[in-house]
Amino acid sequence: MARWQGVIALLLLIIISYVDRVNISVMILNPEFAAHFQLNENRMLQGMLMTCFLLGYGFSALLLTPVIESRWHYRQGLLSSIAIWALVCAISPLLGSLLGMLIARIDLGVAEGPLFSLKTRFINDNFAADEIGKPNALTALGVSLGLAVGFPLVTWLMAHVGWIGSFYALALLNLLLGGGLIWRFLPAPQVTSQRAKPGFSQTFALAWRTPLLGWILLVEIATLSYLWGNSAWLPAWLRDEHHFSLQATGLLAAVPFLLSLGSKFLGGVLLDKMRPEQAPLLFIIGGLLTAGSVLALMLSQQPAMLALFMLAANVFWGLQGAAIPVVVQHHAPREAVGSAYGIINGIGNICAAFIPLLMGVVDEIGGIGQFRFFRSGGIAADHAVRRRRTAAAYASRSSSKRVYTLNKLQDKTASRFEQRLRWPRKDEAQGWADLLPTPMQLEV
Template sequence: MIATEHPLNPAQGSVADSEPVRWSIPLALFACVLLAFFDKVSIAALFSDTHFQQAMGLNFDTTRLGLLLSAFLLSYGCSSMLLSGLGDRVDPLKLLSGLMVLWCLLMLAMGLCHSYRIMLLLRITLGVAEGPLFPLAFAVVRHNFPRHLQARATMLWLLGTPLGAAIGFPLSLFILNHFGWQWTFFCMSLLTVPVLVCIRLALRNLKRGEVSPALARPRRMARSVLYRNGHFWLICLFNIAFLTYLWGINGWLPSYLVEGRGINLGQVGWLSSLPFIAMLIGEGVGAWISDRIDRRALACFISLAGAALGLLTVLHLRQTGLLITAMSVSTFLWGAGAPNIFALLAKATPPEVSATAGGIFNGLGNVAGALAPLVMGMLIASTHSMDSGLMFLVVMAALGCVLLLPLLQRY
């Protein structure tokens, strides 16, 4: 199989070093990712709420609760793969604006919903609407930033992931405790408006990766190179393990603290945010270091291996402070790898099909990662132990590290 590194230069889809850098672009994308992550995790904050369970006809059925998140992720992943090519063809500003309007309407509908089946359908539709976001952001940054700044630019918009979880969980719990479960969705819908304004202002006149006819390969040829690139598929498989960790933690951390460790519900809001704050810090540190040493595969390997060791430590702790500390170390190490995995993808794939590569990469990871909350819910239900869910994440992380071994020297 072909496994060629594709260095970026002005003719290959990124800006020249001498051109001014528009940091407003990743900052606006950060706001968009932050909002999208609020939409994703708000449902997990409701898993332990009796009023929400009664409205949906549930009785802490962990399998059906996990399905609400897994169904979203499954449709999100499929959408990311099937619709990502739009980012190579449609103006990013028009595409993203239309998607955000749809997010707003769907969150409003969720707040009005009193049926589990309808809620499940709305979550699936939201997944389809949010699917193109990450490949689109990846392509925008790749085409508008020089190579030596891409990890840091990627880090800026990726910060929306851990910050969205760090703020989203306690924010959702605050709204839940003071206004009820429906307003957790209504507030997310209202937040879409100012973020859409930011996107409309920052993403005007973007570079879209056009190259001279003499140097550009037809996209069909570039896609053929991409599909025959063995290293690209290894990176995609590694990303499955990488995102399994993320969605497993996002889906079950609040319930793990409450049901598995007996921590007071009033404490969970700020306690559950600490690991995601650590993840945010890890992303910044990881991007800064990796842009200097340019060892993307090694950074990703250390990141996921360290995250797995952190979870193993959590399983053997009982004191709340130590448990949260170990969980935070684990998420910090995971965060250090997050911007690097996109930079690793950029090194191993043709620039002409950035959105397509990003869509397959992100879509496969989320389709498989979608199963994590569901599998964890089934394991918890069958073993009657919340620890079995974390052990599943440890095993998946170990498998991901093994898959990355052939790439450590090349990238």
């Protein structure tokens, strides 16, 4: 019973941590917050806030986890991390510059970095090899629940206590609820069961020798890129592209992640029924279905189909959520399970860290309407489709078989030309004017 209490405590802690992670995604929509930190609707700077967090998180998971695993108990490591989360949240409103907030986001990432690695170590120490699927799936639900709760919760806090009060409320949530759960329900270290631990260097070296490490790492990078690209910009996309209110944006942004809850738990149940060597099948099935849904999303134009494929992608993405830690637990050396997962989670987050920033850059250049394409790596395909449409449109105008050169036309002819030529509407042309031919090339 105590081990399941520990799993529930870790689930709730992960939910709290994800509220912390996505609060910036909602706060950047608040004009007062944006003005205080000189964001000024600059999507690149807004994306940098999430990127800085993920960089700190990734390097911490990669390098700090072996230190904690070789010297401390997972309970001690988590309590120390929670204290730093609360402190960073409490001082964030006092910072007066964007640079200060970027540093605070890095610090928050460093503090949260070891969380999933220590969670993986706890499950590995307290559950048999044929039992680890369900606890991994249950704790993986914290990702979706944290995002589903985080968007509307931060929206509600900003509406009632402002963005400054929201930071203080989250600091108390971290310290009292998160810290209290770990203090009360996560088992304390047992002196009689302690064994000699390898040092940092040996633990780190053992972790790097985990079989299938490279393949698992590739799956983690793809999974986290989808997660952070989706969660970082979904609220802004709903507000700016579809003109929802701030309250509606918070609720709607939670829906895709709520739907992934069932698929995540289903993945855990399936993992307990599979042999260890069959676990990677969930990567293949979940990955292919997610990729297919995203591809269909890229090619869809109808709002109903966009919503359907966006929700389907999240459901299939959730199916493989528990598979990554399970595969690590099956293959990593027992003394370095947490560090092996730290390597995978750390490098995965470092690579995925640049997705919010790159999406902000693309949005700054081409408009947030291209959000759904870049999120899935489809910006090049989008431009190719637009080029084909542009070429077809102008080809249809060449039936008169007369080519005019504008700088040779008299004023009267130029006026007739402008009347006959149907230019694209402003909203059609915005963001891809660079793809249009010059007036010298037009055929009418």
